[in-house]
Amino acid sequence: MTIQEKRVARLAAAGHSNKTIAANLTLSVKTIEYHLQQVYTKLGITSRRQLMTGQHDGEGLSTVGAS
Secondary structure, three states, X not given: OOHHHHXXXXXXXXXXXXXXXXXXXXXXXXXXXXXXXXXXHHHOOOOHHHHHHOOXXXXXXXXXXXX
């Protein structure tokens, strides 16, 4: 997972909206959506809820939170 994907995933897992994440990281909402899709694919999940609750295979949220 890239550093940017980890940043986006950490903020999404904390419950922030795509719009808030985009503003925080100075990116477009479309870019946030792209990064989240990449994260979902890499973690084998299909939803933000699974990201938030840690219901996934692969790297854990502790790894996602590490920068």
